[in-house]
Amino acid sequence: MGETLRISWFALAFSIAALFAGPAAAEYPDRPVTLVVGFAPGGSTDVVARLLAKSLAEQLGTNVIVSNRPGASTNIATTFVARSNPDGYTLLMASPSQTINASLYQNLPFNFERDFTPISLFASNPAILLISSTIPDADLRTWLAHVRAQPGKFSFASPGVGSTAHLAAELFKKSAGVDLVHIPYKGEGQAIVDVIAGRVQMMFGFYSAAAPYIKSGQLKPLAVATSKRLRELPNVPTLDELGIQGVHVTAWYGVVAPVGTPAPIIAILNRDIETAANVLSKDLAEFGLQVTVLSPIEFAQHIRNETQTWAEAIKFSGTKPQYLNP
Helix, strand or coil: CHHHHHHHHHHHHHHHHHHCCCHHHHCCCCCCEEEEECCCCCCHHHHHHHHHHHHHHHHHCCCEEEEECCCHHHHHHHHHHHCCCCCCCEEEEECHHHHHHHHHECCCCCCHHHHEEEEEEEEEEEEEEEEECCCCCCCHHHHHHHHHHCCCCCEEEECCCCCHHHHHHHHHHHHHCCCCEEEECCCHHHHHHHHHHCCCCEEEEEHHHHHHHHHHCCEEEEEECCCCCCCCCCCCCECCCCCCCCCCCEEEEEEEEECCCCHHHHHHHHHHHHHHHHHCHHHHHCCCCEECCCCHHHHHHHHHHHHHHHHHHHHHHCCCCECCCC
16 A cells, blocks of 8 residues: 555656756757766676676666766765766766765765755665674674673674775674674675684674675675575574674665756666666666665665764764865
8 A cells, every 4th residue: 555655656756747847858869868877897886787787778768878987985986976067977886985975075076965966766785794704702792792791802804994894893893792803895895705714703794795705605695785685695684683782884875966857867867777677687686686666766765864873973982074175
């Protein structure tokens, strides 16, 4: 009933907006659409963007071109799209990076919530607490007992300061009441290698990257940072089940447009992204991703919630403010 009501209201809003659509909206799209990605080709965000672009092109009836603009923790790409014409032809592949950067950087040339219009969240990938299989007695309660008995001796890895995995661990430290030392790396691959070897004791990772090592037995998943157990790991409890509340972390993928993009165009894109995501459900599942479609209003609330969560995590972690080079 609730889902039907949401769809009905959104359909009504689209119909009303269409009545007031200008010529540009009525003809949209009449040329290729560019989807800007803030990471280099080959990474998980790029792979997901290209899957979406191919399927979305079929729905829109025009080419959707992926344009990689890596650098400065996605801020180069985000700045570019913020300054683009709000006509629906330049879109941004959004992720937790944008909501983290809102508090991590002090001199951003944009405000992510103010300068963008959310279109749709379409996929998510819950975080998993991972340790090396070389560590004995590998269940979370036993492991936490060892950590609490030796504060400051144990460490956690992450792909870098301010990354989703770093801040997920900071939320975990706060909720679990443990003292862990952060060891940042220059990417998820390096971090995983050192956790497997036991040089670093734990990390938060995502199923898309960790699955081969979990299946091979090199990494042990102790808990998942979501409200429900993962279909891929049905025997791994949630942190909530183990009494560690409030650590709900996902790597998510969505699409936003520059503020001022006409509402009918936003509605068209939301509708077609939902269709594209459902078509891609099996392909996304291979990367451990779940189809998670939200309306523009729901996605805007999701962005607000994420921005607040990461602001609190950054404050707790004591991470120093970052500055973009002029």
